[in-house]
Amino acid sequence: MTGDGAKGVKQIHQTPSKIDPQSIKGFMAEDEGQALAEAARLAGTLGPVLEIGSYCGRSAAYLGPAARAAGTVLYALDHHRGSEENQPGWEWHDQTLWDEKAQALDTLPSFRRNIAAAGLEDCVIALIGHSPRIARHWTTPLGMVFIDGGHTMKAAFDDYRGWAGKILPGGILAIHDVFPNPADGGRPPFEIYRKALESGLFEQLSFVRSLALLRRLG
Ligand SMILES: C[S@@+](CC[C@H](N)C(=O)[O-])C[C@H]1O[C@@H](n2cnc3c(N)ncnc32)[C@H](O)[C@@H]1O
Numbered sequence: 001m002t003g004d005g006a007k008g009v010k011q012i013h014q015t016p017s018k019i020d021p022q023s024i025k026g027f028m029a030e031d032e033g034q035a036l037a038e039a040a041r042l043a044g045t046l047g048p049v050l051e052i053g054s055y056c057g058r059s060a061a062y063l064g065p066a067a068r069a070a071g072t073v074l075y076a077l078d079h080h081r082g083s084e085e086n087q088p089g090w091e092w093h094d095q096t097l098w099d100e101k102a103q104a105l106d107t108l109p110s111f112r113r114n115i116a117a118a119g120l121e122d123c124v125i126a127l128i129g130h131s132p133r134i135a136r137h138w139t140t141p142l143g144m145v146f147i148d149g150g151h152t153m154k155a156a157f158d159d160y161r162g163w164a165g166k167i168l169p170g171g172i173l174a175i176h177d178v179f180p181n182p183a184d185g186g187r188p189p190f191e192i193y194r195k196a197l198e199s200g201l202f203e204q205l206s207f208v209r210s211l212a213l214l215r216r217l218g
Contacts, residue, residue, distance in 0.1 A: 015065055017061040017065055017118040017119070019118050021033055021058050024057050024058040024061055024114045025094065026055050026057070026059065027058070029209055033059065036066075036146065036174060037062040039144060040066035040074070040144055040146075043143040043144035043170075043171050044067045044143050044144060045070045045143065046143035046171050047141050047142050047168050048067070048074070048143060049067045049143055049145075049146070050074070050127075050142050050144070050163070051063060051074065052163065053077075053078055053147070053176075054076040054077065054111055055078065055107050056097075056110040056111050056114055057076070057118070059146065059176075060076045063124075064115070064120040064123045064124040065120065065123070067123055070143075072123075074124050076111070076124050077126075077127040077128075077134060077149075078107065078108075078126075078128065079128065079129055079131075080105075080106055080108040081104055083150045083155075084151070086105055093105075097110060108128065111126065131150075131155075131158065131159055132158040132159070135158075135162030135163050135166075136162070140166075141167075141168045142163075143168060144173075145163045145166065145167050145171075146174040146175075146176070147163070147174070147175045148177070151188050152188060153188045153191065156189055156192045157191075157195075160192040168216065169218035170215065170218065171215070172205070172213060172215055173214045173216060174214075175211070175214075176189065176210060176211055178190050178193045178207075178210050178211070178212040179210055184210075196214055201216060201217055202215060203217060
């Protein structure tokens with residue numbers, strides 16, 4: 001790590017989220033969040049950080065301060081209508097996030113409240129919409145992309161195809177819920193992780209639980 005890097009670590013500790021990210025509803029463990037933050041602090045010096053799948057803002061509460069410490073911002077992309085497994089009748093449905101009027105899930109009010117409470121409105125920019133549609137029109141090269149959106153095969157591949165090519169050389173691709181052993185969880189995130197390695201465009205950096213971190217080659 002360079003002298004600048006060490007300084008960056010200090011900055012993260014000086015300006016963390018004002019609330020514990022683990023107090024925000026979500027699906028990211030503390031050690032995964034810390035690994036994500038460290039990656040964003042390094043890759044954020046190359047360009048902005050973008051996450052696909054913000055839900056109520058837990059991962060953004062790790063990534064936002066890291067992006068800020070690196071002198072950039074986090075684009076937090078989500079249509080805020082929930083993934084398949086968040087819908088009524090599914091395992092990860094939370095009725096308190098249901099919008100009666102819209103007859104749909106709506107995580108945006110919660111996301112917005114949490115980002116404000118975390119003191120991150122200066123460095124977390126919400127992108128509200130369908131990931132592949134936003135990717136089609138996105139032209140800014142990115143320092144880091146974190147994929148944690150829909151977990152169907154189509155959704156995962158759409159996110160990989162839409163965003164991986166926008167990562168700058170030296171930048172980082174992070175993928176959540178990557179389970180090499182099928183007994184531990186669903187296949188789509190693992191399949192795009194494998195695709196990224198097979199493409200020859202990425203090399204593996206590390207694994208923290210189910211969080212895979214890869215570096216974009218030059
Ligand atoms: C597993 S949750 C994200 C969890 C979050 N990163 C955390 O730390 O708690 C997945 C999110 O992806 C969003 N999502 C799923 N498919 C999407 C798509 N095609 N475009 C935008 N957002 C999508 C859902 O609305 C949901 O909020």
